[in-house]
Amino acid sequence: MSAPRILVVDDESDIRATLREVLSDEGYEVDVAGDAAAARAARLRAGPDLVLLDIWMPDTDGITLLREWSAQGPLPCPVVMMSGHGTVETAVEATRLGAFDFIEKPLSLAKLLKVVDNALVSGRKSRQATRALVPPLLVPVGKSRLMQHLRDQLVQIATRDASLLLVGEAGTGRAALARYAHSIGPRAAREFVAVHASGLDEQTAAERLRGIERDGVVEPGAYQHADGGTLFINGLEDLSPAVQRILAADLQAGRYRPVGGSVDRPLGVRLMASAQPGFDAGGAEPFRRDLLAHLGVITLSVPALREYAEDVPELLRHYVDRLVDEERLPLRRFGVAAQNRLRHYPWPGNVSELRNLVHRLLALGGDEEIVLEEIERELPSRAPQNEPLVKQDLLALPLREAREAFERAYLQQQLQLCNGKVGALAKRVGMERTHLYRKLRSLGIDFRQGGDD
Secondary structure, X not given: OOOOEEEEEOOOHHHHHHHHHHHHHOOOEEEEEOOHHHHHHHHHHHOOOEEEEEOOOOOOOHHHHHHHHHHOOOOOOOEEEEEOOOOHHHHHHHHHOOOOEEEEOOOOHHXXXXXXXXXHHHHHHHHHHHHHOOOHHHOOOOOOHHHHHXXXXXXXXXXXXXXXXXXXXXXXXXXXHHHHHHHOOOOOOOOEEEEEHHHOOOOOHHHHHHOEEEOOEEEOOHXXXXXXXXXXXXXXXXXXHHHHHHHHHHHHHOEEOOEOOOOOEEOOOEEEEEEOOOOOOOOOOOOOHHHHHHHOOEEEEOOOHHHHHHHHHHHHHHHHHHHHHHHOOOOOEEOHHHHXXXXXXXXXXXXXXXXXXXXXXXXXXXXXXXXXXXXXXXXXXXXXXXXXXXXOOHHHOOHHHHHHHHHHHHHHHHHHHOOOOHHHHHHHHOOOHHHHHHHHHHOOOOOOOOOOO
């Protein structure tokens, strides 16, 4: 477990240096800030577990800064106020704004360390209570280091109100992760509204997003339904240029007007979105940079299931239990050999494919134990030839076919790196050119379109 991180905000450099030294010696990670601007930046950058905040600072005082943070929602971590000449009124105001405690200067190090310890314990209990309110089915499943890190990132990101872009392959559970981040964030009590980008066509996108006003009556769109909550746009790669223009205009203005209306409304939503890797690559109609700047203030990479394959057995158990409870399907368990086979399957469809497999096996019924032979019958016998090698199930093939599949994928990728030039490919892979031509033909690789050198 990483050490708690403490942010010290004080305009006196001697105090900052002393507190950094003392707290670091106690095993804490310490950041320091000399004014409100630096404190804002450090709080957003580091996500501290505790803030020690001086009241009297030259530009913006600590009470004003605390009031600013409190206005953004529940404080994500305890804040302890420090002052050399505080009053009862300032202490009461700090407490009203959510401060955990108030300590006077000159600081008693013994008292400081006790307050710090109490504040960190309180912060941990508060976070645990918040997590306990989250339905367990929303929490991302997996004990691997990769999934633990992903959960930690989502918990940290959820406390901030910046837009979140989840980038990952189809089927990786991006929508579920967005809903989880919403459920543990400050907008959890309000709506989470999901909009599929593929359903926003040029003719109806404005109405679906902004709503329609007829005879003074507004039929709400996604913006209004999600007001105060989260608007999730699923699949940015499917947004047409026309719809991108609509979104960019509304997000830039921070306001929108229902179709047929005459009065603008504030756009009061937190934005989340999902996209496949490379969706913003240049092309005939590249994705709008101004829109991407609004949608991806924070960008999180969602791993493919093959990257945390050690969690496959736990995911299998999770979906068995879930489907048995939700759909009253017969209880079946995966045998050890079946689990091992699925751990080494590349899951081109990711978690969605795994869930569908579990659903199909339970719905079909059979013996309580799901055995290896049953798994082999359900898995695809072979992947499309243009499927990337990491997504191909080579264990399903005889040795010769597996070797050919590897050679085909390997040479196709290398040929792309050589811009389709076979001469360059021959040098790159260390093969004589005549032999390479025969190999490419035998594997069905089209090398003529790229020309030669």
